[in-house]
Amino acid sequence: MVTVVPVDEFVGGEWYPGFTPAPGHAPFVVEPFGRFRPGDEERFWFLDFHWPRGFTPLGLLWLEEGYSWGAQLAAETMPLPAGRGIALRVAGTHVYAAAIPLDSEDEVAARAERLRQTLPGYLASFEERWAERVAELDAGWDRFAGLDLARLSQPGLQRYLGDARSYLRRATEIHFEAMYPLLANHLAFSRLCAELAIPPAEVAKFLQGYDTGVSDTDRELTDLARQARAAGLAPVFAANAPDQLAHVLSAADGPASGWLARFDAFLQTRGNRIEGSFDVALPSWIEDPTPALSQVRAALTDGEHDFDAARTAAVAEREAAIAAARSRLTSVELEAFDAGLASAQGANFPRWQDDHHLRIDVRVALPLRWAALALAERVGADRPDDTVFLFWPELAAVAAGEQSYDLYRALVAQRRAYFERWQQRRATMPRVLGTIPDQVTDPILIEVFGLNRQFLTAVSVGQDAPVTTLAGVPAARGTARGTARVLRDPAELHQVQPGEILVCESISPSWSPAFTRIAGCVCDSGGALSHAGILGREYGVPTVTACGVATLVIADGDEIEVDGAAGSVAVFRPATYPATYPAEAAGGVATPT
Amino acid sequence: MIRWLDVAAPAELVGAKLARLADLRGAGFAVPRGFAVTTEAYRRQRAEPGGLASPLAEPLRGAIVAACAELRPPLAVRSSATGEDGDQASFAGVFDSYLGVAGPAEALAAVQRCWASLYSERAREYGVDQATASMAVGVQEVVAARAAGVAFSLDPVSGRRDRVVIEASWGWGEAVVQGLVTPDRAEVERDGRRLLRYDVAPKELISTPTLARMPERLRAAPALDGAQASAVADMVLRVEQHLGQPVDVEWVLDPAGEVWIVQARPVTAAPDEPPPPRWDPAAAITPADAITPTTPARSTPISRPRRGSSPAAG
Numbered sequence: 001m002v003t004v005v006p007v008d009e010f011v012g013g014e015w016y017p018g019f020t021p022a023p024g025h026a027p028f029v030v031e032p033f034g035r036f037r038p039g040d041e042e043r044f045w046f047l048d049f050h051w052p053r054g055f056t057p058l059g060l061l062w063l064e065e066g067y068s069w070g071a072q073l074a075a076e077t078m079p080l081p082a083g084r085g086i087a088l089r090v091a092g093t094h095v096y097a098a099a100i101p102l103d104s105e106d107e108v109a110a111r112a113e114r115l116r117q118t119l120p121g122y123l124a125s126f127e128e129r130w131a132e133r134v135a136e137l138d139a140g141w142d143r144f145a146g147l148d149l150a151r152l153s154q155p156g157l158q159r160y161l162g163d164a165r166s167y168l169r170r171a172t173e174i175h176f177e178a179m180y181p182l183l184a185n186h187l188a189f190s191r192l193c194a195e196l197a198i199p200p201a202e203v204a205k206f207l208q209g210y211d212t213g214v215s216d217t218d219r220e221l222t223d224l225a226r227q228a229r230a231a232g233l234a235p236v237f238a239a240n241a242p243d244q245l246a247h248v249l250s251a252a253d254g255p256a257s258g259w260l261a262r263f264d265a266f267l268q269t270r271g272n273r274i275e276g277s278f279d280v281a282l283p284s285w286i287e288d289p290t291p292a293l294s295q296v297r298a299a300l301t302d303g304e305h306d307f308d309a310a311r312t313a314a315v316a317e318r319e320a321a322i323a324a325a326r327s328r329l330t331s332v333e334l335e336a337f338d339a340g341l342a343s344a345q346g347a348n349f350p351r352w353q354d355d356h357h358l359r360i361d362v363r364v365a366l367p368l369r370w371a372a373l374a375l376a377e378r379v380g381a382d383r384p385d386d387t388v389f390l391f392w393p394e395l396a397a398v399a400a401g402e403q404s405y406d407l408y409r410a411l412v413a414q415r416r417a418y419f420e421r422w423q424q425r426r427a428t429m430p431r432v433l434g435t436i437p438d439q440v441t442d443p444i445l446i447e448v449f450g451l452n453r454q455f456l457t458a459v460s461v462g463q464d465a466p467v468t469t470l471a472g473v474p475a476a477r478g479t480a481r482g483t484a485r486v487l488r489d490p491a492e493l494h495q496v497q498p499g500e501i502l503v504c505e506s507i508s509p510s511w512s513p514a515f516t517r518i519a520g521c522v523c524d525s526g527g528a529l530s531h532a533g534i535l536g537r538e539y540g541v542p543t544v545t546a547c548g549v550a551t552l553v554i555a556d557g558d559e560i561e562v563d564g565a566a567g568s569v570a571v572f573r574p575a576t577y578p579a580t581y582p583a584e585a586a587g588g589v590a591t592p593t
Numbered sequence: 594m595i596r597w598l599d600v601a602a603p604a605e606l607v608g609a610k611l612a613r614l615a616d617l618r619g620a621g622f623a624v625p626r627g628f629a630v631t632t633e634a635y636r637r638q639r640a641e642p643g644g645l646a647s648p649l650a651e652p653l654r655g656a657i658v659a660a661c662a663e664l665r666p667p668l669a670v671r672s673s674a675t676g677e678d679g680d681q682a683s684f685a686g687v688f689d690s691y692l693g694v695a696g697p698a699e700a701l702a703a704v705q706r707c708w709a710s711l712y713s714e715r716a717r718e719y720g721v722d723q724a725t726a727s728m729a730v731g732v733q734e735v736v737a738a739r740a741a742g743v744a745f746s747l748d749p750v751s752g753r754r755d756r757v758v759i760e761a762s763w764g765w766g767e768a769v770v771q772g773l774v775t776p777d778r779a780e781v782e783r784d785g786r787r788l789l790r791y792d793v794a795p796k797e798l799i800s801t802p803t804l805a806r807m808p809e810r811l812r813a814a815p816a817l818d819g820a821q822a823s824a825v826a827d828m829v830l831r832v833e834q835h836l837g838q839p840v841d842v843e844w845v846l847d848p849a850g851e852v853w854i855v856q857a858r859p860v861t862a863a864p865d866e867p868p869p870p871r872w873d874p875a876a877a878i879t880p881a882d883a884i885t886p887t888t889p890a891r892s893t894p895i896s897r898p899r900r901g902s903s904p905a906a907g
Binding site for chain 2: 112183184525
């Protein structure tokens with residue numbers, strides 16, 4: 001059964017007034033960015049959760065030559081063997097993404113071979129390479145931050161605008177250039193650890209406790225909270241909502257003004273960041289300090305956080321987790337584990353996540369924003385950020401003096417209304433569009449967008465179908481999916497139909513005839529060496545034992561999937577079942593997110 | 594018509610299971626003392642006018658009673674069919690076994706019930722050829738069990754040969770074998786016999802040898818310590834070496850700390866050994882069919898599974 005979510009509404013549907021997009025007018029690597037088009041229904045599109053507000057016209061520039069360009073460029077140069085990066089479409093103001101498949105198996109094999117040549121060297125020298133990129137990003141940043149936009153000539157502002165656009169694109173290239181190899185490295189290490197029976201929670205510990213810039217900001221905010229308390233400002237913070245604090249504190253006399261001076265100094269070094277990623281439409285903390293004030297307010301009520309102690313504890317926990325994992329490995333396993341650990345720590349994806357987030361995601365759109373806002377001021381726009389509702393060619397024409405801003409004044413108001421209307425629609429936007437596959441094969445997409453089996457099942461059968469997973473002991477390998485048959489008595493054995501999955505408390509030899517018919521077997525008790533395991537292995541029937549409550553949780557007729565290697569049983573319940581059922585209250589049931 | 598299990602005995606006379614135990618006991622392994630009522634005895638009794646169910650004929654009856662008198666009760670009486678526990682299939686648990694048999698009279702009855710189990714529906718469904726099969730019956734001393742369980746000289750689920758997998762619980766091993774209790778699980782490295790991991794399970798039931806609720810204080814207590822797990826693994830690996838193939842052993846740890854072999858059989862179905870783990874940073878994002886292995890995967894089939902089925906690849 002194939003589920004198709006129609007894309008019709010978004011093909012040639014409503015669009016920002018007063019601008020006709022020309023897909024493909026800009027350079028692209030594999031596939032141009034654009035609106036949904038006929039034929040897109042055959043592909044699988046998922047709503048990109050990174051940008052819940054939607055995009056303004058100037059924000060769309062980044063989708064086109066940042067996100068779409070950067071992801072495809074990195075996928076081609078690395079190269080990624082399983083796909084050619086990410087294709088993007090916009091519906092209203094919201095962005096959907098899809099995989100770009102490769103044309104042939106030969107191409108996959110050739111790219112896999114190239115990757116095998118290039119990836120180890122990249123990872124081994126990651127620290128130096130990343131340091132080079134950081135230097136490039138910082139040098140660009142310093143140039144923009146060092147210029148006073150108010151003093152620039154009109155041609156100077158026009159050049160600044162163009163440079164800021166290039167900076168945003170280049171920073172996005174750097175983002176994807178590092179993200180793909182680091183993610184590959186991280187996924188490979190996670191997979192190796194899974195093969196070595198190391199739980200995922202432990203893998204996270206192996207990579208924690210390395211310094212990132214994130215804690216610097218948090219430390220300074222904690223210091224500011226301490227100073228606010230010392231200045232007797234705690235009651236002011238407690239009495240006012242975060243978005244009122246800036247106003248209230250400015251209006252207050254005495255200690256508040258001294259504290260605000262310190263807070264402003266903090267914002268000058270740490271405040272060039274937005275509450276989102278790459279979006280030119282979002283204000284920085286300097287423009288709107290509510291997020292920072294909210295953190296100070298939380299620190300005042302939550303009490304002191306000892307950053308040094310937390311860091312020391314994280315390092316100790318990391319080293320203990322590594323020692324414990326190593327003690328459980330054979331000498332051959334240790335060799336692979338140590339090599340993987342060194343690679344995963346050296347080119348550390350979680351650490352890079354924090355690091356690049358501050359250096360790239362939250363700040364590289366700011367120079368473009370500053371230039372756009374400066375232009376808005378010069379042309380006397382009605383609101384300071386009206387220019388983010390211009391498309392790039394319009395903005396460039398206004399900056400060059402080729403077009404009067406007055407032409408757009410009324411249009412900007414309409415576009416703002418359009419943006420806000422689509423922002424209201426966000427909650428009801430379909431999570432996926434087009435043809436939903438049984439599974440997504442690109443591990444990068446699965447990891448970045450959470451496109452696992454549970455997600456696909458949920459979007460296929462409807463949001464309200466509960467999915468439950470039982471964990472047990474892997475007793476016979478293989479996977480099987482089918483209808484559950486819950487048996488409590490061998491006398492009922494004749495009821496088992498071919499292809500069904502047998503669910504029972506335990507297996508005695510008298511159950512063996514069923515093993516010629518069943519596709520899988522799930523038991524409440526027993527180990528891998530019990531009869532159930534022996535029969536499962538002998539008959540090639542995927543078997544999971546020691547699930548605890550399988551006969552309580554699973555009902556006759558449920559669709560279930562047995563993974564005999566992982567020791568898990570996924571229960572896919574028809575949507576007609578009640579949302580809660582008693583076994584969940586009894587415990588022992590994990591509900592995956 | 595009875596044969597002491599002190600030295601190797603032919604399988605057609607005592608069944609594969611008892612032949613293996615006799616072989617191991619003869620080689621110095623800790624196997625409980627006992628004797629086999631041979632297949633020849635089975636055939637003679639079957640030829641009696643009343644058949645297998647008629648009262649045991651002399652001189653067999655007298656021989657069993659006399660032999661029982663040399664053993665210290667309680668006794669264990671176990672089936673050992675020809676073909677059972679051979680290289681083709683485990684027949685695990687298909688035929689009857691009796692633990693805690695008090696003396697000669699009960700032993701005689703248990704022997705006859707074992708014979709009868711060859712004709713059970715269960716045996717027929719499992720594919721026993723009742724026309725040609727024959728059955729010996731073992732009568733052995735019962736070892737006092739502090740803990741017991743099952744151990745494989747490889748990981749039967751993953752196929753890995755670098756470790757011994759042990760499942761253990763308190764008391765006798767029947768609850769473990771039948772899957773009535775979720776046992777503790779230990780993995781011991783083949784080289785060096787180092788304990789790699791020990792996962793304690795909440796053990797609800799115990800074979801005493803009759804089935805009972807596990808005493809509260811023992812439920813979450815590990816049934817083996819590290820040294821005991823290593824000792825079990827060492828015994829299993831020595832059995833594997835002696836028999837020349839991977840084995841599955843039912844073992845008992847007595848209060849004095851000795852590890853006894855209650856049953857040993859070749860592993861009948863296990864996946865091919867997977868290639869050893871290797872670090873490859875590109876592995877996770879490379880589609881499986883695009884991988885050209887640098888070293889061919891080794892294929893070490895342990896035995897042919899029965900009935901044309903094969904363990905599904907994981």
